[in-house]
Amino acid sequence: MRSAKDFFAPLAVGAPTPPRDIPWRPSRVIHFFDPSNEKMAAKLPGLIPRVDVLLGNLEDGVRADNKIAAREGLVKVAEGNDFGETQFWVRVNSIDSPWGLDDLLTLVPAIGAKLDVIMLPKVQGAEDIHYIDRLLAQLEAKAGLTRPILVHAILETARGVGNVEEICAASPRMQGLSLGPADLAADRRMKTTRVGGGHPGYLVRQDPNPDAPDAVRATFQQDPWHYTLARMVDACVAHGIMPYYGPFGDIADVTACEDQFRNAFLLGAVGAWSLHPVQIDIAKKVFSPEVKDVEWAKKVVDAMGDGTGAVMVNGTMQDDASVKQCRVILDLARRLAARDADLAAAYGLAGPAA
Ligand SMILES: CC(C)(COP(=O)(O)OP(=O)(O)OC[C@H]1O[C@@H](n2cnc3c(N)ncnc32)[C@H](O)[C@@H]1OP(=O)(O)O)[C@@H](O)C(=O)NCCC(=O)NCCSC(=O)C[C@](C)(O)C(=O)O
């Protein structure tokens, strides 16, 4: 185990100092594209200003015979676009695959200065983060980078879920976690073949009515991802990093996608992935607080004065704890409003500096 005293020392001579805090930037939507797909790459100039995070995906979803084209395509995208306020991330291939090492050896020297975050799939434990932590420090030093690249882990194996705390704590570079529901379902031997979302068989049923034993009993679908997501949120918050819901594979079912994203938002996630342009606005809407909730939060914060004691607001008790809940909403609304004039107007909060 590393000493707490050198946790923030660079892991290679000449590498940038590891971050003490993960900077907050809007990340309601992480938009995935395949850099080997020219049609998708052609859409990027229009997509970049619409998304909080643009992510070039090199891993699953990219054909094996396109892996090198995708890596090279990502370099071209980085070189040929100005990302403005939008974050630029990559999902590299896993470190046990034939491509993971070359992804890192190519991308860090070529476009490391533009890459905000490297998303690492199939993380099993702290040892995977330690490996990439040292390797990135060596590559950053060699490339003369002055800003450390952050690391985001996908939780998509049973072992990864079991080690979630250690993964979050493994490096000051850790930026966040996403849920990988498809690989996780397979690894756990769950019997759903869907990419995220619910399942009609995963339900609870209303008790029988003794007066009408043959009456239809209502059923209520449950969320099979609730346990994992809640565990991720606790681990991330405990270590000062950010939890994200992952993908929702039923692109055509925009209603269920919105529901799944909202469940994650309510539980504490900061964003979700979009796999198709139709999911971008869903994520942005869901992960921005609703106007009525911002108005309520303002009202409670105003009524609570210095934030201590107990008062009644619209028939409900508010105290030191509930004002903190309201500040969570208001703080997020303020941060988003400061970057988005439309949200600022809707919330009645200060907008971007002119
Ligand atoms: C689902 C697919 C095949 C439907 O693609 P399509 O072309 O059949 O759809 P479409 O509706 O016909 O597309 C309309 C237009 O939008 C374009 N388009 C479509 N998608 C995008 C996009 N993302 N970004 C930019 N442009 C996009 C597409 O090229 C087309 O352009 P056109 O009008 O010029 O013909 C396609 O959207 C796609 O490949 N999306 C990304 C898939 C992906 O990244 N999968 C991996 C992430 S999920 C995962 O890995 C799991 C996890 C976490 O690991 C685990 O749970 O274990």
Ligand SMILES: [Mg+2]
């Ligand atoms: Mg996966």
